[in-house]
Amino acid sequence: MKKVMVFGVFDGIHQGHKHFLKEAKKLGDKLIAVVASDEVVRTLKGRPPMKNVHERIEHVEKEDGVDEVIVGDDELGSWDIVKKVRPDVVAVGYDQKTLKNDLENSLGEFGWHLEIETISAHEPHKYRSSLLNGR
DSSP states (O other), X not given: OOEEEEEEOOSSOOHHHHHHHHHHHTTSXXXXXXXXXXXXXXXXXXXXXXXXXXXXXXXXXXXXXXXXEEEOOSSTTOOHHHHHHOOSEEEEETTOHHHHHHHHHTGGGOXXXXXXXXXXOSOTTTSOHHHHTTO
């Protein structure tokens, strides 16, 4: 079974997220969504999420094609969740360049071949959390 992992804040699911999850699912048999903890969101965005991690997990669990939803690491760059789950593929969004670079720089820490795939944008001028949330 080919496992695909995605990372995100998922602070309100929009069509861009739906596209991202659907395309990521095509890369394997099992899609595992990793939802950023509230503390990591504060670190990444400089503000708390609009919805807490439990609410965000509930929303992602309802999405078609998502087989499992888990909370991400509390420490950025530790990659403990990746090491624990051992996915075959990590799919990143077109706008997750820092995540992709950090993951690529950490590939030597993993004891297996891990593919990194970038998912194309879906109307980013319309479906981007910062636009939809008025930020």
